[in-house]
Amino acid sequence: MSQINIKNLTFSYDGSYDTVFENVSFQIDTDWKLGFTGRNGRGKTTFLNLLLGNYEYGGTITKSVEMAYFPYPIENMSQLTINVIEDIYPNYLQWELIKELNFLELSDEVLYRTFDTLSKGEQTKILLAVLFLKENTFLLIDEPTNHLDAQGRQIVSKYLSQKKGFILVSHDRDFLDSSIDHILSINKNNIEIQKGNFSSWYQNKQLQDSYEIAQNEKLKTEISRLNKTAKEKRSWSDKTEASKFGEGPCDRGYIGHKAAKTMKRAKSIQKRMESSIEEKQKLLKNIEIAEDLKMEQFTHHSKTLITFDDVSAYYGEKIVCEHISFSINTGDIISVWGKNGTGKSTILKLICGENISHTGTIYIAPELKISYISQDTSTLRGNLTEFAKECDIDESLFKSILRKLDFSRIQFEKDISVFSGGQKKKVLIAKSLCEKAHIHIWDEPLNFVDVLSRIQLERVIHDFKPTLLFVEHDKAFCENVATKKIIL
Known part of the structure; x- marks a missing residue:
């Protein structure tokens, strides 16, 4: 066991008036399974990059182990997976690799497929397996759950619980609880380390x-x-x-x-x-309060809003899902469950009117107003005032929600394109809460979103009880808000 010592760490980005870290000091044991939590934009990924030596900084970082970052960048996605592994770690032993894949419930046949044909979940497991094979290496694991379904999260969480020597950035409470033995939190005015998991830290x-x-x-x-x-x-x-x-x-x-x-x-x-x-x-500024959110209310005159009767959907000749039947009534809060690739997002897109080939009958109530959150945030541009105007939402309510989701006033002056992944998701969430919709359709809204903001969303759903259909792999969130499930 060795230590990573951080002393008087100070850092800000060139040309920025935000100081990310100022005179921060603490120690990490390299045998720890360290969870890393904190509000979006507080500097978690920045800190990982500082450990990797990617930025110049003030103060000192002393370490006697190598650092490896997940997700590892793959230059040639079209080559065989076995060749990708050799590029990352040429000295691996075959039997050790097969053992790691077994722990992750992956067949060794994936090694002889091109890397780009693997699912995102399979790619995640492959990269974790090969990085853990490296000796004297401390892993920096940055949000591995974003491409994992519920079952995949359970498998990877169990795998990580048997390992040691890593920092894990994740906003999934159950995933953290099952994987770690210490937690590092970036708070409003300090950084602290505690022994235990996320639940014990949150209780404290x-x-x-x-x-x-x-x-x-x-x-x-x-x-x-x-x-x-x-x-x-x-x-x-x-x-x-x-x-x-x-x-x-x-x-x-x-x-x-x-x-x-x-x-x-x-x-x-x-x-x-x-x-x-x-x-x-x-x-007085030491306390960090996750304030209650608000959302617009708009009720449709019909009780039944949406019905799927024996619906099957296709992309070309490929069947995505088949024989799907369900109804959504006013006041339902429904979680759509299933492995990756079973058609969860396709169902949401069909409801939103996307032109996807399908059979069966889809009923949408007349004049139904839908508020949709997409998985994709790559098209977000412009400042928040322009965005609110384009979306025809109340700018004051929109910005008030973002403030409560831990946006500083400085963020209001920036272009949305430079926001972190979690902050972009919060922009879409705040937009949806402001829209006068009969039903909210959310496709994995919590990717990159911090835990305290997830808890705030749970509270606003409990308080306002909107009609909501959502896809999400955060088990705790689903169990806390959903009144019904659709299982594919």
Whole structure:
């Protein structure tokens, strides 16, 4: 076992007015299974790149192990998978590789297929297997769940639980709980490490937040008292100074001297109080509250909104899904479950009117207004004001939701194209919450979205009870919000 030492780490991107890290210090044992959590845009992927030496920074990072990053970049996707593995790690042993693939429930026949013909889930498993074969290597695993279905997540989570020596960035609570023994969290004003999993960290965080909220109430009272006292001191000195200009005989020199002494004393007291107020106001910023969200409500006059009767869908001659039947009624919150490739996204696209070949009968209620969140965020451009105008949504509500989802006001000045993956998803989520829709159709809305924001979404769904059909592989989210399931 060795350690990775981070001391006084300071970093900001060139030309940016945001400081990502400032004088950050902590230690990591290389035997830990370390989960990495924090709000979107706080610098998780940036920190991994700093460990890899990809950016210049202030402070020191000391390590005695090599670092390997997942997902590993593949230059030639069309070559055999076995050749991809040889490019990554030429010194691998065949029997060790086969053993790792067995743990990941992959047949060795995938080695002799071209890498681009493998599913995203299979590619994820292959890369994890070969990277863990490398000796004296500490793995930096950046959001491996984004291309894994529910079953794939269980398999990879079990695999990681048998390993050691990695940092795992993930926003899936169950996945983290099953995989890690320590957690590294980037909070609002600090970075901390705790022993345990996500659930134990979150429980501790809630207790700490409750304590800080109580302390903050005391601080607010104290700040109010100090402000009042400082104001009174200023008033006394002003009155004393004014008295030397009154009518009648008086020793104006004495009064002036007294006023000057009172003024000097008042200013000294005021300076100490302002310093104390400033320190206490800093403490008020330590708490991080995930505020409740709001969403527009719009109810259709029909009870039954959508019906699929024996629907089968095709891409060319390939059958994507077949003999699908279900109904969606007003107030239903339905989770669509199934392995990757079983047609979950296809069903959502058919409802949204995409021209996909199909048989069977699809009924859509007349004048049904649909709010759709796509998996794809690559087309997002422009600033948030322009985006709200284009989408015909209330800009104030839209930006208020984004603020509650931890967008700083600085983000409002940037182009959406430079946002992180999670921040782009939040833009689409906020848009959907603002739309006056009869039904919300969400296709994997939580990819890259941080855990606290997922919990906020759970709460707004519970509070407003929209009609919702969604595809999502986060088991905890699905169990917490869905009233029905469609299993493919």
